[in-house]
Amino acid sequence: MKKTSIIWGLLLSVGLLSGCSASRTPSYHKMAAQFESQSTKSKQAPKDTTKAKTSTSHDNSNGTATTLKDFKAPKKAQHDRLYVKSGQLTKAHQYTYDQAGTKVSLTKIKPTTQSFTNGHVTFKFTQIRILKNQPTTKNALKMANQALNTDQITGTYYTLQLRYTVANHRDQSVNIDGITAVKTDQGQTLTQATQMYDAGAGLRLTAKASKTAFTMALITSNPTTVKQVQVELGGIFTPSGKTLTKASDMHTLRLQNN
Numbered sequence: 033m034k035k036t037s038i039i040w041g042l043l044l045s046v047g048l049l050s051g052c053s054a055s056r057t058p059s060y061h062k063m064a065a066q067f068e069s070q071s072t073k074s075k076q077a078p079k080d081t082t083k084a085k086t087s088t089s090h091d092n093s094n095g096t097a098t099t100l101k102d103f104k105a106p107k108k109a110q111h112d113r114l115y116v117k118s119g120q121l122t123k124a125h126q127y128t129y130d131q132a133g134t135k136v137s138l139t140k141i142k143p144t145t146q147s148f149t150n151g152h153v154t155f156k157f158t159q160i161r162i163l164k165n166q167p168t169t170k171n172a173l174k175m176a177n178q179a180l181n182t183d184q185i186t187g188t189y190y191t192l193q194l195r196y197t198v199a200n201h202r203d204q205s206v207n208i209d210g211i212t213a214v215k216t217d218q219g220q221t222l223t224q225a226t227q228m229y230d231a232g233a234g235l236r237l238t239a240k241a242s243k244t245a246f247t248m249a250l251i252t253s254n255p256t257t258v259k260q261v262q263v264e265l266g267g268i269f270t271p272s273g274k275t276l277t278k279a280s281d282m283h284t285l286r287l288q289n290n
Contacts, residue, residue, distance in 0.1 A: 103133040133169035142287040151268035151277025152201045160287050161193040162255055190255035194247040200237035207236050209266020211247045217260050218253040260286045
């Protein structure tokens with residue numbers, strides 16, 4: 033199975049597929065689908081889309097399609113008040129199952145209102161989540177490892193999710209690199225090349241426009257005790273590729289209490 037097909041299958045399985053506007057091939061982290069914001073056009077609120085699952089995903093980049101057979105949640109889960117068959121995971125400990133057979137639980141959800149600016153482009157963060165992922169099938173493990181370019185996932189793993197709105201204050205269109213690195217207070221550093229996906233990478237913003245996006249990262253060290261993370265805002269470019277602003281220094285993003 034081609035990697036692109038695997039990735040799109042994962043995306044489908046968690047519902048994040050609709051509306052993402054990153055220009056490059058999506059990575060595993062886009063798979064947070066059911067939990068996260070879509071990269072949509074300005075003036076449209078970020079949406080959590082833990083929606084009812086579909087079984088076919090189309091890869092528009094090469095015309096191929098991947099079909100996944102829906103994983104059926106255990107009967108015990110279907111009678112559990114914390115189980116969410118469709119809709120949003122809004123409270124800690126709520127969970128759902130993706131199509132590959134991964135049980136995905138909302139471990140922590142914290143609001144934030146912090147904003148940082150790089151080259152007349154503002155990144156306003158709105159929410160931080162930590163998700164617990166428990167593969168229940170060999171296929172779920174295989175797909176997660178292949179899409180993440182890792183062989184470290186052998187069981188339960190955690191992902192960190194950052195939601196943000198990015199606004200262009202310039203009088204010209206720009207392309208952005210999104211969030212290019214995340215460093216946790218546990219000492220783990222992730223980049224777009226190493227177990228992190230950012231939906232803002234490659235976005236084009238017209239003059240005075242804004243869009244919503246998200247970052248997903250694989251967390252391997254004490255994920256439930258993360259109290260703050262540092263983020264690097266990517267460079268800003270003209271549509272032709274000329275650098276307007278380089279990547280920023282690290283900015284500290286603190287989790288607030290609900």
